[in-house]
Amino acid sequence: MSVDKKGAWVGAKFNRKEDHRLTTGKGRYLADLTLPGMLHLTFFRSERAHSTINSIDTSKAMALPGVVAIVTGEDIKEKILSMPQPVVQPGLPARFPKHWPLAVGKVKFHGEPVAAIVSRDKYIGADAAELIEVDYTDLPYVGDPESALKSGAPLVHDDWDDNLIFEMGFTGGDTEESQAENDAEVEKIMQTADIVVQKRFRVQRCGVTPMETRGVLANWDESDGMIAHITTQRPHIDRLALSDILEIPAEKMRIVAPRDQGGGFGVKAPFYREPILVCYLAKALGRPVKWVESRQEHLMVVSQERDQINDLEVAATKDGKLLAVRNRGLADCGDGCQGVYWGFVMPFLGAVELPNGYTWERGDVKLKVAVTNKSCLSPARAFGEFPTRFAMERAVDMVANRCGMEPAELRRKNLIPELPYTSVCGEYMDSGDFLKVWDNLMKEADLPAFRKQQEEARKEGRYIGIGFGLGVELSGVSSELMVPMENQPGYGAATIRLDARGKVQIFEGDAPQGQGHETTAAQAVAHSFGIHPNDVVVTTGDTGTTPFGSGTIGARFGSYFVSAAVQAAEILKKKIVRFMAHDMALSDATEDDFEFVEGEIIYLKDTNIRQSFRDACERNIMAPINLPEGETAGLEHTAFFEADKPMIAFNADFCVVEVNPDDGQFKMLSWTSSEDVGQIINPQIVEGQMQGAIVQGISNTIFEEFIYDENGQQLTADFENYKMATAADVPNMKITHAPTPCPHTPLGSRGIGEGRPSDVPGVITNAVCDALSPFGIEITELPLRPNKIWHLIQEAKTKQAAD
């Protein structure tokens, strides 16, 4: 495909098609939808972290005018199958706690749904919730993964014999013998290496809460069945899971993800318990039921990720060659009651991605995940790897410091020089040029000049520092990984339908969350057909009209979906030119002898022979007579794109900070990135994805933290206590590119954005440590708060004075 022709929409800045409705108040989000006779559902949630439910008295609440129904766990446990259900159960060896949408027998975290009130008005629902009385007997609170795994620890799930939900080794092959041999080899390297950095790294519980909370509007009709609008990244998975769990035949289950959703970032990817109950009650009551999650509920029960301890050891030679990595990960899963991920799939992938873009001779990587009396971890962008990458990028800087090398130089020395490459944890990296990306970044950095500036500044008592980091990110997730990891396919599926006016409809089963799919997909397909993106419309997220897709996850749009859409377009183009060759008696023509440019199809062997795209479509659809032999009418095709192997994208960053040593406050002075996103489809959308991801990483690193007190009370369930970055908190970012087209996708595009925040905490912390290098400070914990920095400075000063 030539991308330099006129009407080359791939690579063009094209203002988003979504924006007109969204800037004029015409977006239609879940909360905006209503149906006649609609009722509101309000969850009554546990105020305790771990307690037996002795009794629930709903009588006063039920007596309130306007309350239609109240249900508790006991009311529904015989009527709704319990989780887990196979479609939302990964193929990984783990325990899957049995649970229902409402607590049965005991509550396991502060915020667990205990009862649900259905009322005519949401204000009445809130009033009724105040009148429900629960008699609890408190049980011991299991509040951290280390004490959860001690023998004799109180059990989160009474039918388990301990609190371990998942455990895995990622290195050393498939047999116990090969793993033991590998571990011994790693131990030998650790014993003999010039340098071994060994640290415990901690990343707090935080995530990427979207501005729009979750919600459901479900309606049951005896003839059509269930139509449920759900804020979701995975409508097709929700459909199968809801059909199975509510025992409603799949043909009577239709899920519609609203076209406009207010951000997902992973939070809307799990199969949650709340939609199960909303759909159940819509059917049971025969009325539409709507639930719109409050921000308080949201922060109490979802958007909580990270929360890992990584005991990391890195061995290296004294001249800075990385040799071996050993890691013992421990994640705090929460109660683990959440379909698809169960709280442990994120740390699982984080461990897989620990080695990052460096070469290692050996690795010994193991992970344990414990259940506790907290809300279950739910995914957030930089899925699972935010903590492991923080650990790795910090450790690499520590190795460099011990070697007396520039951290940037050490990184370059250890970058994977050539792809494909399979990491010690088995991560396959298909293509790209890490050195090219790195060298492009270093052009921007001008490190010698910075070091001079830093030295001058220190003379004036100012502490500036530069920090580096890099990240290998998934570009979609192939079936090879998706089937075992999530029990779902990885392929991208796109339907393209042409109409008799030469206009195009694209159908996408995944549900965008604001990433601009309508624009990017229209550009890619318009490019293929040689028409304008405004002649292409995109329908997303309705299981009644779109082909199956596993969801908007893992940066699979630019890699898998766009590739499927382009493949579908190419197949339709071949059909169109076969008709044209037949009609114009071009007996020598092959399918490759035609070009689609600016609304015309041109016969390349005689460019006077051409047909308008519209006429070609109209002839096929509206005049199906005198057809070429063996052909039928119709221009519609669904393509399934699958890459043979997983694909990746790559990035590297640096930032410059200034730290005030008197109070530990620091300011980010600049941020610069270098990206390999392959062939760019829309540069502005790519830039927006990167800037947004980097700021999410900054916000997680510096501000965001979910705090549970010693009794498991969640103290951070509003935006006053769960602080997110504002415009005044963050720097401008310079996004630069050093692309290598992906050889495994038709456009050379890569999926981007999902993992992009992952190297941010390392970059910032490395910069702060670099600024404070005269004090020899090594930060190993997030969040990175001024008071912690101040304490470390004081400790260092005391130590320096004592020395």
Place this chain on the structure above:
Amino acid sequence: MKTTVNITINGESYEETIPNRMLLVDFIREVAVQTGTHVGCTYEGVCGACTIQLDGEAVKSCLMLAVQADGHKITTVEGLATGGKLTPLQTAFNEHHALQCGYCTPGILMNMDEFLKKNPNPTEDEIRHGLVGNLCRCTGYAHIVEAVKAAASK
């Protein structure tokens, strides 16, 4: 307790009898059915998605009761464009890719529309500080700042 109020929203007057406890944002969204104004926090006034203009001044409609708006004129995001013509700020948001999911966008537009009227030539720092009452999770703010700057220059 109910009160009859008369609130003008985007030039149209709504005379309605409503519970005293009804929040202004619910009046706008559910009584007047202008759903461009959004709710993003638990009515604590932090996220700014519900920002509207009350007699020309940007306010958070989750922090007011509807009865407090009795007799006042409200403009929401639906009332920004006149006769189908977008304001320079709305156009700049499209040209500079200043929105992704769009959920925070109406509140930001209503805040910045007022901000630019009071400060037609803002510095970047002033824009960033002018935006602290609006949370955006998608964009990282840089494109929003660019768009506001561009709108100011028009």
